[in-house]
Amino acid sequence: MQSSKAPAPMEVEIAPREQKSEGALPAKPKFEPLKAHEMSDGRVQFRKVSVPPHRYTPLKKAWMEIYTPVYEQMKIDIRMNLKARKVELKTRSDTPDISNLQKCADFVHAFMLGFDVIDAIALLRLDELYVESFEIKDVKTLRGEHLSRAIGRLSGKGGKTKFAIENATKTRIVIADTKIHILGSFQNIKVARDSLCSLILGSPAGKVGKAVAKPGNGRTPCKSLEKKNYYYMNLVLQLKFNRLHCQSLNSAKNREEDVKPKAISL
Structure with missing residues (x-):
């Protein structure tokens, strides 16, 4: 037996919509900078610096002074290729910036040119x-x-x-x-x-x-x-001209004295 009462309507709460201000932009996305190993499709990047024959012995003596800042501070792998006589550098998974690789290559190249390690290491610290x-x-x-x-x-x-x-x-x-x-x-x-x-x-x-x-x-x-x-060169040219002029006057005077007849004493 059906009841004669109609079903009561459902109560629905409508949440108030937030009014967006005109011209408002969404929050700016934040992307962390890519690390060295994430660039170039994850391929490792290399640099090679040739060692001249006269810098081979100084490189042996100062190797630890070069190796320490490059490996520990710049997070770049470095090794000496004895067969090719080249210093090889490559990025690591924890290298913070890809530019560190080029800085280290410039640092090693400066040492090969003859600069002291103390002076060349400034290339790692200053851009x-x-x-x-x-x-x-x-x-x-x-x-x-x-x-x-x-x-x-x-x-x-x-x-x-x-x-x-x-x-x-x-x-x-x-x-x-x-x-x-x-x-x-x-x-x-x-x-x-x-x-x-x-x-x-x-x-x-x-x-x-x-x-x-x-x-x-x-x-x-x-x-x-x-x-x-400019003044120095002009002064040198002026002195040379005066010297030549005096020499020409003296030679002309000597020629006149030779041509002039001498007085005969009685």
């Missing part, structure tokens, strides 16, 4: 340091004794001139035969390079040292060096 290399023949073609004197002017007595330029420009300089390597920031390398070029061209070491240490009057050392070299 704005570079190594620039050039040869003496790139500035001026010199041969024989002229080349030897130019190298002597660059170094100075006991390395005095080289140390003065290093301290004034906050750089490190290596003079390896006719090749010159400079380690420092971009602007400091430019100032040191201009000073070394002036020495190669023949400027006295004293003038170059003063120009680097005290540029003065708001002028850059490069401009002051160029101006001094």
Whole structure:
């Protein structure tokens, strides 16, 4: 027997909708930076640095000083390939940044060029340091004794001139035969390079040292060096011209005295 009462309607609670403000953007997604082993489809990246014959023994002696910061601080694997005579570097699974591999390669390359480990290790700590290399023949073609004197002017007595330029420009300089390597920031390398070029061209070491240490009057050392070299060359040319002019006058005077008849004494 069916009841005559109709079923009671169901009570439904409607939750109030949150009104979104116009122009609101969703929260920015946060992606963690990829690690070295996650880049390039998980492939390990390598770098190889050749070892010159004259740096093989220094590398043996300073191996632990090179190995420790590269392996422990930069998290890069390093080994010496005795057969190929190359230092090999590769990334690890815990390498924090892929740029560490290139920094370590630059550090090892700087040591191979002749820089001390204490100086070259700055490449691992600072991003704005570079190594620039050039040869003496790139500035001026010199041969024989002229080349030897130019190298002597660059170094100075006991390395005095080289140390003065290093301290004034906050750089490190290596003079390896006719090749010159400079380690420092971009602007400091430019100032040191201009000073070394002036020495190669023949400027006295004293003038170059003063120009680097005290540029003065708001002028850059490069401009002051160029101006001094210009005055110096003009002075040399003027002295040579005066000397030749005096010699020509003296020779003409001597010829006139030879031609003039001598008085006969009675």
